[in-house]
Amino acid sequence: MAAVQPRPLPKVLFLGLIPVASWFILRPMLEPYPAIPAFYSSLGFSLFAFIATIYLIPALGPTFINANLKGRDLLKIYDNPIPESMGLICASVYILSLIIFIPFAFSTPIREQVLASKPLEGITVPEFPHQQLSVYLSSLLSLVLATILGFLDDVFDIRWRHKLPIPIIASIPLLMVYYAEHGNTNVVVPLPLRSIFGTLINLGPLYYVYMALLSTFSTNSINILAGINGSEASQALIIALSVIVNDLLYLPWPVDFRIPLHLLGSPAEVEFGGVWSAGMAHGSRELVERHLLSFYFMLPLVAVCSAFLYHNWYPARAFPGDTLCYTTGMAFAVVGIQAHFSKTLILFFLPQIFNFLLSSPQLFGLVPCPRHRVPRFDRDTNLLHPSKALFLTPPAKVTTMILHIFSTLGFVELTVHPKTGVIFETTNLTILNFFLVRFGPLKEKSLVKVLICSQVTGTLLAFFIRYGLAWLVYDGDRR
Amino acid sequence: MAAVQPRPLPKVLFLGLIPVASWFILRPMLEPYPAIPAFYSSLGFSLFAFIATIYLIPALGPTFINANLKGRDLLKIYDNPIPESMGLICASVYILSLIIFIPFAFSTPIREQVLASKPLEGITVPEFPHQQLSVYLSSLLSLVLATILGFLDDVFDIRWRHKLPIPIIASIPLLMVYYAEHGNTNVVVPLPLRSIFGTLINLGPLYYVYMALLSTFSTNSINILAGINGSEASQALIIALSVIVNDLLYLPWPVDFRIPLHLLGSPAEVEFGGVWSAGMAHGSRELVERHLLSFYFMLPLVAVCSAFLYHNWYPARAFPGDTLCYTTGMAFAVVGIQAHFSKTLILFFLPQIFNFLLSSPQLFGLVPCPRHRVPRFDRDTNLLHPSKALFLTPPAKVTTMILHIFSTLGFVELTVHPKTGVIFETTNLTILNFFLVRFGPLKEKSLVKVLICSQVTGTLLAFFIRYGLAWLVYDGDRR
Numbered sequence: 014m015a016a017v018q019p020r021p022l023p024k025v026l027f028l029g030l031i032p033v034a035s036w037f038i039l040r041p042m043l044e045p046y047p048a049i050p051a052f053y054s055s056l057g058f059s060l061f062a063f064i065a066t067i068y069l070i071p072a073l074g075p076t077f078i079n080a081n082l083k084g085r086d087l088l089k090i091y092d093n094p095i096p097e098s099m100g101l102i103c104a105s106v107y108i109l110s111l112i113i114f115i116p117f118a119f120s121t122p123i124r125e126q127v128l129a130s131k132p133l134e135g136i137t138v139p140e141f142p143h144q145q146l147s148v149y150l151s152s153l154l155s156l157v158l159a160t161i162l163g164f165l166d167d168v169f170d171i172r173w174r175h176k177l178p179i180p181i182i183a184s185i186p187l188l189m190v191y192y193a194e195h196g197n198t199n200v201v202v203p204l205p206l207r208s209i210f211g212t213l214i215n216l217g218p219l220y221y222v223y224m225a226l227l228s229t230f231s232t233n234s235i236n237i238l239a240g241i242n243g244s245e246a247s248q249a250l251i252i253a254l255s256v257i258v259n260d261l262l263y264l265p266w267p268v269d270f271r272i273p274l275h276l277l278g279s280p281a282e283v284e285f286g287g288v289w290s291a292g293m294a295h296g297s298r299e300l301v302e303r304h305l306l307s308f309y310f311m312l313p314l315v316a317v318c319s320a321f322l323y324h325n326w327y328p329a330r331a332f333p334g335d336t337l338c339y340t341t342g343m344a345f346a347v348v349g350i351q352a353h354f355s356k357t358l359i360l361f362f363l364p365q366i367f368n369f370l371l372s373s374p375q376l377f378g379l380v381p382c383p384r385h386r387v388p389r390f391d392r393d394t395n396l397l398h399p400s401k402a403l404f405l406t407p408p409a410k411v412t413t414m415i416l417h418i419f420s421t422l423g424f425v426e427l428t429v430h431p432k433t434g435v436i437f438e439t440t441n442l443t444i445l446n447f448f449l450v451r452f453g454p455l456k457e458k459s460l461v462k463v464l465i466c467s468q469v470t471g472t473l474l475a476f477f478i479r480y481g482l483a484w485l486v487y488d489g490d491r492r
Numbered sequence: 493m494a495a496v497q498p499r500p501l502p503k504v505l506f507l508g509l510i511p512v513a514s515w516f517i518l519r520p521m522l523e524p525y526p527a528i529p530a531f532y533s534s535l536g537f538s539l540f541a542f543i544a545t546i547y548l549i550p551a552l553g554p555t556f557i558n559a560n561l562k563g564r565d566l567l568k569i570y571d572n573p574i575p576e577s578m579g580l581i582c583a584s585v586y587i588l589s590l591i592i593f594i595p596f597a598f599s600t601p602i603r604e605q606v607l608a609s610k611p612l613e614g615i616t617v618p619e620f621p622h623q624q625l626s627v628y629l630s631s632l633l634s635l636v637l638a639t640i641l642g643f644l645d646d647v648f649d650i651r652w653r654h655k656l657p658i659p660i661i662a663s664i665p666l667l668m669v670y671y672a673e674h675g676n677t678n679v680v681v682p683l684p685l686r687s688i689f690g691t692l693i694n695l696g697p698l699y700y701v702y703m704a705l706l707s708t709f710s711t712n713s714i715n716i717l718a719g720i721n722g723s724e725a726s727q728a729l730i731i732a733l734s735v736i737v738n739d740l741l742y743l744p745w746p747v748d749f750r751i752p753l754h755l756l757g758s759p760a761e762v763e764f765g766g767v768w769s770a771g772m773a774h775g776s777r778e779l780v781e782r783h784l785l786s787f788y789f790m791l792p793l794v795a796v797c798s799a800f801l802y803h804n805w806y807p808a809r810a811f812p813g814d815t816l817c818y819t820t821g822m823a824f825a826v827v828g829i830q831a832h833f834s835k836t837l838i839l840f841f842l843p844q845i846f847n848f849l850l851s852s853p854q855l856f857g858l859v860p861c862p863r864h865r866v867p868r869f870d871r872d873t874n875l876l877h878p879s880k881a882l883f884l885t886p887p888a889k890v891t892t893m894i895l896h897i898f899s900t901l902g903f904v905e906l907t908v909h910p911k912t913g914v915i916f917e918t919t920n921l922t923i924l925n926f927f928l929v930r931f932g933p934l935k936e937k938s939l940v941k942v943l944i945c946s947q948v949t950g951t952l953l954a955f956f957i958r959y960g961l962a963w964l965v966y967d968g969d970r971r
Binding site: 182 | 591592625626633639
């Protein structure tokens with residue numbers, strides 16, 4: 014059967030981006046010299062990454078299908094093969110753009126003489142200190158390993174129970190270099206616990222366990238919230254954008270203002286910009302550098318994810334495969350670890366955490382778990398309905414209790430034997446089926462929009478917790 | 493058809509290596525403390541890499557066959573599928589062992605207090621300086637990229653003309669970090685040219701072109717000398733061993749001696765060992781560190797290649813795929829570049845250079861190039877004969893001339909039209925066919941042994957040129 018036709022590209026529009034991208038890359042060499050030259054180069058490379066991805070995906074589709082990397086869309090009336098594992102293209106473009114960016118972030122031979130004679134006011138980051146290069150490279154190494162492991166997962170189709178620990182392997186370079194660089198393993202203790210543990214606690218080896226688990230969490234939590242067109246890429250896109258917004262709060266912008274949270278009676282405050290104070294960095298050059306590093310990793314990720322989403326949007330012309338989830342998940346773990354904001358990062362995963370908690374009775378075997386838990390497609394109405402898991406034997410007491418709690422909260426719909434009251438069917442325990450239980454049958458396109466809305470709401474809530482409530486458990490001590 | 497049975501493993505023998513490997517890894521913590529602790533750890537990790545590879549290859553064979561990574565052996569009477577691309581396992585074990593090795597080479601927290609109070613005599617390298625970590629990581633990144641590209645080549649089966657430049661992509665991290673670290677782009681000018689160029693010449697961007705081409709050369713030259721059981725792995729093994737022997741000449745061994753080349757009337761001399769002079773390093777700590785770095789990259793490569801060769805030896809139970817060639821080729825380029833002995837490295841490729849020069853009329857289209865140029869297998873006698881390329885149209889004048897020269901030198905056998913004298917057939921232009929032309933039909937096992945002998949002879953010649961003749965064109969100035 015013929016493969017689906019790729020989505021057409023308005024070529025002029027996208028090719029028009031090339032001069033814009035080139036200007037951003039060249040901007041650091043033009044007067045007036047910017048305070049953070051690599052910031053512009055990053056924008057330029059991200060635009061190029063966007064253009065490359067949006068062109069390469071339709072161009073390489075037939076190659077992927079020939080190499081048997083193809084799948085059928087279970088939620089469509091047609092059966093034509095669609096190229097699968099195309100996250101590999103996103104990952105390749107992403108990693109290559111991060112590699113070519115190295116000399117721009119870590120070496121500014123043209124400008125260094127000029128700057129020496131005419132210093133700019135405020136915090137400038139003309140180039141990263143070279144010990145940061147190891148950090149950057151170990152992050153890249155983890156990303157490449159995550160990509161290769163994700164692709165191997167696609168090729169060898171590893172069972173999901175076996176693949177849970179795979180991201181730990183990819184995080185090894187990160188951990189090894191963290192150790193070799195004598196990385197900080199202290200954490201700031203929340204206020205209520207300080208009487209027991211003191212202000213700082215050295216987690217030692219436990220900190221490494223925490224970092225390894227963070228990568229597993231960020232990778233798998235995106236991977237299990239999948240199954241409909243655009244779901245993986247849109248999650249990654251919004252989380253990356255959330256991280257970027259958070260990073261921008263720590264950079265030395267020429268304009269500055271203060272969000273008047275005290276008017277709401279909160280002692281917390283959010284500052285933004287200022288060439289010396291650099292917003293929430295409060296003048297700490299180290300915090301500026303950390304969040305710049307995070308920004309440099311997130312911006313091209315936004316570029317490749319949005320370019321991919323163009324082709325993955327309903328009705329999908331390309332599938333991401335596990336490769337996309339592994340690479341994006343590892344990218345989030347990398348910035349959380351290297352820029353030291355892992356707690357804030359986790360807050361951006363609220364829908365994923367909800368989905369994981371909801372899924373856990375199926376993941377841990379209390380409720381039967383079919384191979385696919387995607388919503389059920391009704392060919393006649395073109396609507397998605399919650400898919401169901403059938404109990405072949407009556408559920409255990411604890412399972413019954415959990416399912417009744419979920420049902421009361423409106424998370425699942427149960428089918429109960431009219432006489433005995435025994436549960437014999439439940440909707441599958443995923444956030445997608447939960448949406449369908451709540452909002453009734455939806456078109457696939459509407460369901461992914463609901464998912465996107467929940468992700469954006471989660472981010473807003475995350476910012477409120479981080480900047481509005483964090484003073485309840487933390488003082489300003491952010492080591 | 494059933495897959496071929498894997499080669500049996502004498503388990504006790506190999507499992508017996510585990511305590512030995514563990515001792516080597518622990519050795520740096522035991523008194524008397526060694527001058528170069530990571531040297532022992534490297535030995536230990538290489539032994540573990542050997543054990544892991546020799547076990548994983550037969551264990552994962554069926555998985556590879558299920559994922560359609562399989563091939564048939566063209567030079568056998570049976571047709572059973574054999575797992576292909578198993579160089580991926582070698583590459584994974586190799587890279588993982590290099591990653592886990594990082595803290596051992598770059599961080600020695602246990603010993604640093606001890607050593608401070610009781611310094612050892614001679615050149616010690618208790619840990620690498622941290623700026624070298626970037627160099628190490630960029631090398632690893634290039635290796636991982638080479639692996640992923642090699643595997644993609646296997647999956648997508650890229651045409652050979654298109655894949656020639658692929659190693660250049662993998663070398664980008666190397667080049668970027670070399671640039672960001674303001675790497676040296678000067679080369680020492682050979683004596684006869686010094687009147688024109690001076691002692692040192694700054695190649696600038698050309699140096700980067702040279703480094704990129706080196707990786708293409710080392711990768712592809714191994715890749716085109718392939719086709720019989722054990723050929724790729726044995727080439728890589730012998731080149732890696734040659735590099736190791738060369739590295740050992742630059743390390744601070746407790747024993748020292750001098751090879752009396754002056755007795756042969758040569759002004760050159762080869763020194764070995766000495767805790768302060770460190771053999772050919774002549775007391776330069778920098779040269780010791782460079783060759784240690786090279787040693788750390790080569791030793792686990794020897795381990796995985798020899799473990800792979802156990803299963804790839806005639807009759808092969810596993811095929812390497814392009815992945816092995818890409819990874820090993822990039823590993824050689826990495827050490828040549830990072831440890832600054834690329835000219836010596838190229839000397840270890842003499843059979844590959846001969847094969848490339850011999851092949852060039854076919855590679856550049858002067859002589860027809862069939863899909864496979866492997867020798868022809870005679871099922872009745874179990875012997876290999878030279879395979880032939882047929883001219884559909886009479887060859888051009890220059891082609892005829894080249895082929896007649898090759899024929900006079902005994903490199904090829906031509907079939908000439910008895911009346912017109914026009915060449916209408918030639919043996920394929922590879923070193924394997926050349927051996928068969930010279931030595932007559934051979935068994936596959938004998939042919940690979942001839943190849944190995946030629947590689948060893950090449951190495952001996954290389955050492956003679958490097959240490960016996962280099963004084964003719966270079967003085968002692970080795971920057």
